[in-house]
Amino acid sequence: xxxxxxxxxxxxxxxxxxxxxxxxxxxxxxxxxxxxxxxxxxxxxxxxxxxxxxxxxxxxxxxxxxxxxxxxxxxxxxxxxxxxxxxxxxxxxxxxxxxxxxxxxxxxxxxxxxxxxxxxxxxxxxxxxxxxxxxxxxxxxxxxxxxxxxxxxxxxxxxxxxxxxxxxxxxxxxxxxxxxxxxxxxxxxxxxxxxxxxxxxxxxxxxxxxxxxxxxxxxxxxxxxxxxxxxxxxxxxxxxxxxxxxxxxxxxxxxxxxxxxxxxxxxxxxxxxxxxxxxxxxxxxxxxxxxxxxxxxxxxxxxxxxxxxxxxx
Amino acid sequence: xxxxxxxxxxxxxxxxxxxxxxxxxxxxxxxxxxxxxxxxxxxxxxxxxxxxxxxxxxxxxxxxxxxxxxxxxxxxxxxxxxxxxxxxxxxxxxxxxxxxxxxxxxxxxxxxxxxxxxxxxxxxxxxxxxxxxxxxxxxxxxxxxxxxxxxxxxxxxxxxxxxxxxxxxxxxxxxxxxxxxxxxxxxxxxxxxxxxxxxxxxxxxxxxxxxxxxxxxxxxxxxxxxxxxxxxxxxxxxxxxxxxxxxxxxxxxxxxxxxxxxxxxxxxxxxxxxxxxxxxxxxxxxxxxxxxxxxxxxxxxxxxxxxxxxxxxxxxxxxxxxxxxxxxxxxxxxxxxxxxxxxxxxxxxxxxxxxxxxxxxxxxxxxxxxxxxxxxxxxxxxxxxxxxxxxxxxxxxxxxxxxxxxxxxxxxxxxxxxxxxxxxxxxxxxxxxxxxxx
Numbered sequence: 001x002x003x004x005x006x007x008x009x010x011x012x013x014x015x016x017x018x019x020x021x022x023x024x025x026x027x028x029x030x031x032x033x034x035x036x037x038x039x040x041x042x043x044x045x046x047x048x049x050x051x052x053x054x055x056x057x058x059x060x061x062x063x064x065x066x067x068x069x070x071x072x073x074x075x076x077x078x079x080x081x082x083x084x085x086x087x088x089x090x091x092x093x094x095x096x097x098x099x100x101x102x103x104x105x106x107x108x109x110x111x112x113x114x115x116x117x118x119x120x121x122x123x124x125x126x127x128x129x130x131x132x133x134x135x136x137x138x139x140x141x142x143x144x145x146x147x148x149x150x151x152x153x154x155x156x157x158x159x160x161x162x163x164x165x166x167x168x169x170x171x172x173x174x175x176x177x178x179x180x181x182x183x184x185x186x187x188x189x190x191x192x193x194x195x196x197x198x199x200x201x202x203x204x205x206x207x208x209x210x211x212x213x214x215x216x217x218x219x220x221x222x223x224x225x226x227x228x229x230x231x232x233x234x235x236x237x238x239x240x241x242x243x244x245x246x247x248x249x250x251x252x253x254x255x256x257x258x259x260x261x262x263x264x265x266x267x268x269x270x271x272x273x274x275x276x277x278x279x280x281x282x283x284x285x286x287x288x289x290x291x292x293x294x295x296x297x298x299x300x301x302x303x304x305x306x307x308x309x310x311x312x313x
Numbered sequence: 314x315x316x317x318x319x320x321x322x323x324x325x326x327x328x329x330x331x332x333x334x335x336x337x338x339x340x341x342x343x344x345x346x347x348x349x350x351x352x353x354x355x356x357x358x359x360x361x362x363x364x365x366x367x368x369x370x371x372x373x374x375x376x377x378x379x380x381x382x383x384x385x386x387x388x389x390x391x392x393x394x395x396x397x398x399x400x401x402x403x404x405x406x407x408x409x410x411x412x413x414x415x416x417x418x419x420x421x422x423x424x425x426x427x428x429x430x431x432x433x434x435x436x437x438x439x440x441x442x443x444x445x446x447x448x449x450x451x452x453x454x455x456x457x458x459x460x461x462x463x464x465x466x467x468x469x470x471x472x473x474x475x476x477x478x479x480x481x482x483x484x485x486x487x488x489x490x491x492x493x494x495x496x497x498x499x500x501x502x503x504x505x506x507x508x509x510x511x512x513x514x515x516x517x518x519x520x521x522x523x524x525x526x527x528x529x530x531x532x533x534x535x536x537x538x539x540x541x542x543x544x545x546x547x548x549x550x551x552x553x554x555x556x557x558x559x560x561x562x563x564x565x566x567x568x569x570x571x572x573x574x575x576x577x578x579x580x581x582x583x584x585x586x587x588x589x590x591x592x593x594x595x596x597x598x599x600x601x602x603x604x605x606x607x608x609x610x611x612x613x614x615x616x617x618x619x620x621x622x623x624x625x626x627x628x629x630x631x632x633x634x635x636x637x638x639x640x641x642x643x644x645x646x647x648x649x650x651x652x653x654x655x656x657x658x659x660x661x662x663x664x665x666x667x668x669x670x671x672x673x674x675x676x677x678x679x680x681x682x683x684x685x686x687x688x689x690x691x692x693x694x695x696x697x698x699x700x701x702x703x704x705x706x707x708x709x710x711x712x713x714x715x716x717x718x719x720x721x722x723x724x725x726x727x728x729x730x731x732x733x734x735x736x737x738x739x740x741x742x743x744x745x746x747x748x749x750x751x
Contacts, residue, residue: 013511092627112629113513114583133631135513170513197516198507 002082004302008120008127011136011168014133020142020178026298027146027291033070034294043305044073050098051077051107053130054115059289060139064107067296073104091115095123095142110130126303134168134196139299140264141174143292145182147284148219150291151260156183161213161255163247164223164272165194165234171221171264176204190223190245193234210245213243217255220233220261222247225272240269248274252282260284315339316737317352319362321691325367327671327680336365341730345683358737366663367679368400368430368688368728370670371640372489373543373567373615376402376432379420380409386706387421390640391428393618395734397640398723400688401431401671401678403489406442408579413437413448418456430728431678431688433459435489436656438477442466447477454484459674460541462489463637463720467525469495471532475498480499487539487565487673492519492525492550493591502631504577504592512580516631517592523549528559530564531633541673542566544617546591548601549639555610562641565673567613569639570646572602573656575713577711584615585626585633586713603656606665613673614665616643622710638709642700644692646714647720659694687730691737696722 004019006255012020033041049068053063059150061077068075080094089097091110098106105126113133120127131137145155152158160179166172166188178187180203188199189207200206214220225241235241252259261273261283269275277283316338319411337355369381371394377385385393385402394402403587404412404421411475412418418434425432436458440446443466450461461481467490468474481488499515503509505516526542533540542554545568554566571589576596579587587593602615605611619636626633647666651657678688700717702710725735 090624090628110629112631114631115629117583118629133513134515173511173513196510197505197518198510201507202510 008116009138009299009303010116010120010127010170012174012181013136013137015138015181017181020145020181022300023142023295023298024146024149026302027142027294030294030297030301031291033297034290039070040072041070042072043301044068047073047104047304048102049073049075049105049107049300050103051130052080052094053078053109053142054080055109055111055131057109057130059292060109063289064130064296067293070293070297070302071300073300073304075235076153090303091119092122094122095119099123105300106281107251121290128303130297131170133170134173136174138174139292139296141178142173142299143295144175144221144262144264145178146291146295147262147288148260150287151284157181158184158218159187159216160184160185160219160221161189161217162221162223163189163210163213163245165225166190166199166223167194167196168226168229169223172174175221176202176258187213187217190239190285191235194229203273211251211254214251214254217259219260219262220252220255221272224264224266225268227268229276242271246272247277249276249280250275262288264288315352315355317355317357318348318365318691319357319359321363321365323365323681324660324663325473325681326660327367327668328682330681331660336681338689338727338730341687343681343683343685343687346711355612362693362695363724364659364692364694365681366690366692367667367681368690368726369398369644369666370401370676370679370709371399371616371618371643372403372613372670372674373569374404374618374653375407375620375636376401376404377408378424379417379622383708384622387424387432388428389706390620390707391425391430391432393516393638393640393705395430395726395728396706396723397642398644398690398692398726399430399640400690400726400728400733401433401676403433403435403674405457405464406435406462407466411437411442412453412458413440415449415452415456417459418453422457428730429733433457435460435462437461438463438468439473439486444470445473447473447480450477450480450484450486454486458486459676460487460489462491462543465491467491467493467495471528473537474529475532478532478540482536482538485675487541488684489541489543490529492522492529494521494525496517497521497524499713502588503580504594506577506595508577508580509596512583514580515608515652518589519549519594519598523553524548526550526553530554530562533564534562539563539565544569544572544591544615545602545605545611546572547594551601551605551610555605558610565612566605566610567615568602568606568611569614569616570643570650571637571639571713573599573606574646574650579713580630583630585628585630586637586711586715588630588633588635589617590635591638603651606651607656612665614643614647614662614667615670618707620707621711623710626711636711637704638707638712640707641705642712642714644723645698645719648694649719653720687727689727690700691724691735693722693724695720698722711727
């Protein structure tokens with residue numbers, strides 16, 4: 001298997017273990033390319049990729065753009081105001097317009113869960129979901145897994161604790177699907193108000209006590225807590241959240257001695273994670289960012305190119 | 314000139330009739346007085362193998378006119394209704410402007426008169442369905458409103474709802490209530506549960522419906538008002554109605570084909586034709602709705618026919634409009650899923666689609682009693698067909714049942730003695746049944 005036999009990357013839920021393994025293996029080769037003095041191969045020369053972001057993003061969009069450029073694809077980036085969903089051009093018309101310009105792949109971020117699925121029915125080109133509402137963020141899930149492989153060698157048998165706003169988190173969902181397919185045990189922890197309905201039916205262990213959730217964990221993945229959630233009554237105060245659910249050095253001692261600490265960013269230092277932990281010896285937060293480019297190169301390559309050994313290209 | 318429907322299985326639940334017999338129509342009324350004199354020149358339709366039932370009544374239809382004529386008009390909605398076997402439909406008030414005054418009620422009645430079937434307006438409870446100021450219920454009742462409702466903008470304030478119900482009971486009108494705690498639903502788009510969690514869509518918990526069902530029943534008891542619970546979708550609502558009926562509360566309830574045929578899992582591909590309010594729930598809820606139909610807790614079948622234009626549905630799911638069309642598939646889904654799967658007998662189905670809604674609304678329709686208005690539907694219960702939205706008479710194409718193979722087909726619909734849909738296998742003559750409009 002050296003090519004993904006699919007048109008789109010919409011989520012990790014419907015992806016097989018062997019597909020995930022192929023992407024992670026391919027991303028390893030991409031890391032090698034990124035370590036070269038000239039970080040560019042001609043694998044996707046002549047392919048046109050468009051990033052279509054209906055929500056603000058710096059790291060994901062930049063990461064996809066750099067990934068596409070490293071593979072010599074042509075990239076155009078479109079940032080849409082979220083309000084255009086309501087009053088401006090529909091997603092359908094935007095896609096049909098871009099399609100007419102010959103786009104091979106679309107990287108879509110959208111506030112609505114399922115928007116990339118809808119796009120995949122409209123557009124003939126490949127769709128890569130770069131985050132849809134509270135649904136999935138597959139490239140983030142993959143880069144998190146790649147970072148765990150770097151740190152631990154394998155995903156099988158790892159205990160991974162995801163802490164924070166699980167309810168609104170597409171990162172959590174992609175991590176849950178990806179990690180459990182690869183044989184890891186996933187624990188999730190957060191205040192009851194920020195756990196989704198029927199969460200116990202997901203293949204995870206559910207905690208509201210962070211200390212218990214961290215006990216013996218190999219990896220702690222800390223999610224961003226959006227401060228506007230406080231105003232919606234999901235939790236009473238930042239101060240209390242930090243003390244009940246924030247990850248500090250003291251709390252981290254309950255994990256395995258070689259614990260790996262991750263955060264998808266952007267961080268609220270002093271809220272969900274203390275600066276000592278974020279900048280400390282166990283954190284691999286900047287490695288995640290580096291791996292993000294490699295994973296996205298792998299996705300683009302496997303969807304649009306494939307077939308040949310990219311590192312030798 | 315008379316029309317004689319010969320040899321059909323006549324099902325008239327209001328009179329406990331289910332037998333093969335002849336039935337005649339003359340001067341727009343039903344007759345069984347089949348004398349040689351008046352049948353001498355009668356047109357005879359062979360109905361052997363067919364079911365002859367009272368014209369169906371759908372007490373929950375959105376006709377979109379005035380204000381939303383691109384989605385449906387009273388004329389196109391009535392044509393869809395006739396194609397579905399309905400001879401009476403109740404037009405819900407979420408139009409623009411809403412029927413919160415005599416003028417709009419009369420407009421709907423006038424447009425309905427030209428539409429070939431019986432179109433009854435439901436008045437808004439509050440001005441502009443704003444939930445705060447009571448509309449002129451008395452004036453609208455006088456003009457011909459058959460019920461009151463604030464539709465999918467339900468009154469949240471309990472005191473205002475109480476006063477509206479007191480007024481409605483004084484006027485003898487039922488309060489048709491869409492039960493939804495809007496604060497609890499917030500910006501939900503589908504049932505809350507494992508499916509919404511996996512799909513990353515905001516949920517509408519069943520408790521938001523059940524709590525308002527309970528509240529509205531209690532307020533109805535307080536106000537002495539007949540409360541009719543619209544589109545029951547979940548187990549808790551069925552149970553609440555069952556308990557209220559057991560203690561003698563003046564309550565009736567309806568559900569629609571979507572709630573006995575589909576579950577939340579239909580949304581797994583984000584298809585907007587499965588987005589509706591109340592939302593599709595779980596298999597356990599479907600079972601509870603079926604049980605409620607079987608034991609009589611749910612009296613009435615109503616579609617909540619909600620036509621939308623393509624541009625309202627060809628968008629991302631959270632941005633899509635709620636609602637599905639239902640008039641042209643309701644009877645067949647009842648025959649296929651309820652009768653076919655042993656939930657109801659065919660006479661029980663006809664009861665819930667004709668006699669029971671007539672009773673809930675206090676109408677002298679929904680029956681084949683001697684002398685009754687000649688509203689009838691002739692059904693081929695064995696005919697199979699495939700749902701194809703592009704063939705609908707409704708302007709709406711938003712059905713979740715596209716491609717479904719269903720049993721039970723409307724052969725003809727006769728409203729007030731006139732053929733409103735279908736073709737009868739005789740040459741229709743001038744006076745008895747005139748103006749075939751297939």
